[in-house]
Amino acid sequence: MARFRFKLRPVLRQREIVEREHQLRVASIERDRLSLEAELREIQRRIELEQQELNRLVQSGRVDPMLARQQGGTIASTQAHAQRLAVQLAGVYRRLEQARKMLAQVAMQRRSMELLRDQQAERWRREQNRAEDQAMDELVVLRAGRSEEHDQ
Numbered sequence: 001m002a003r004f005r006f007k008l009r010p011v012l013r014q015r016e017i018v019e020r021e022h023q024l025r026v027a028s029i030e031r032d033r034l035s036l037e038a039e040l041r042e043i044q045r046r047i048e049l050e051q052q053e054l055n056r057l058v059q060s061g062r063v064d065p066m067l068a069r070q071q072g073g074t075i076a077s078t079q080a081h082a083q084r085l086a087v088q089l090a091g092v093y094r095r096l097e098q099a100r101k102m103l104a105q106v107a108m109q110r111r112s113m114e115l116l117r118d119q120q121a122e123r124w125r126r127e128q129n130r131a132e133d134q135a136m137d138e139l140v141v142l143r144a145g146r147s148e149e150h151d152q
Contacts, residue, residue, distance in 0.1 A: 006117045015110040022103040029096045043082045
């Protein structure tokens with residue numbers, strides 16, 4: 001029995017490869033995002049701890065100006081680092097959004113090729129069924145003609 005062969009199979013395969021590459025790109029950017037978010041959370045936790053330490057120093061009543069200045073400098077430095085990470089994170093979000101849009105686009109291209117393949121396969125099956133039906137009809141007519149010849 002004949003088998004359906006999709007002539008554009010290499011094109012479909014190429015689109016699947018391209019889609020997989022885009023999926024990997026999105027996953028890589030997503031890892032970057034998760035890493036930056038975790039680092040930012042850790043820095044925010046450190047800022048809170050440093051702020052609590054500074055508050056404890058101030059509330060103790062005996063403030064060492066050098067220690068308070070050092071503590072304030074540490075907090076300011078950590079906040080600046082957090083701001084830089086936030087800017088980096090915003091860039092990662094933009095890259096992630098773009099990568100997801102591209103992934104959606106290449107997935108749609110792959111899917112359209114799959115739909116074309118499915119339509120062609122269905123058309124091919126209908127033609128095969130029609131050809132089989134015609135062959136069966138022809139056999140029935142031939143058999144009917146032979147039985148009439150034998151009856152006479």
